Amino acid sequence: MTRARVPRPHEVQAAHHDPRLMRARMERPDNDSWRVRGRCRTVDPETFFPPPTEPADVAVSLCRRCPVQGACLAAALDAGDGNGVWGATTPRERRAMLVAWRNDPVPVGASAKG
Template identity: 45%
Template sequence: MRRIRPEEVDRARMDPRLLDASEYRNEIQGNYRMSADDWLREGNCADAEPDLMYPEPREPVDEALALCASCPVRTPCLVRALEARDRHGVWGATAPRERRAMMEVWKDMAPIDPLAVSA
């Protein structure tokens, strides 16, 4: 596996999908079970073939990303993948390589502590 380049990490810092995921994580304040079965059933990929969402390395992911584009749980899906540090498959409308760069940023994006904000 190739190392993530610094410019990829810099792009990830400004990626709207990552910024939405960070905002979402702050909004839910730990009240969302990312492993809940009902959450998984809401995704556009719920009935998709596993090979579509988990392509072999270097296989195109365009079809999976297109499926994710209008998914109602795209942002929580990305949060789940980032929290789990999932490096395989398409999650939250991101390809594995994109997500690896996002993970470098995510680990430094601490959730907002609601108690510190109200103090």
């Protein structure tokens, strides 16, 4: 296992403006009902946990077409989940997003969709 390095300031700054993180802020759920709508429910779970040396393109592509992508990423960031692909992000991408997420919290259920 390799040790995850701390994200650099410019990576955290970029994460603040990442459209995936912005969507997660807009769609942060206040319950787990989004889980039943995930596209991954009909896909082998291993697809979303590729070995660190393997590309995650297939999983990320599936996530990008998922209707609950924002809620999924918000849940992963709330949980601090460092494994697998969630909300079209890899663990490496989420490290910087996690710092941005924690530095700029959004209330649970503060969805712009009402």
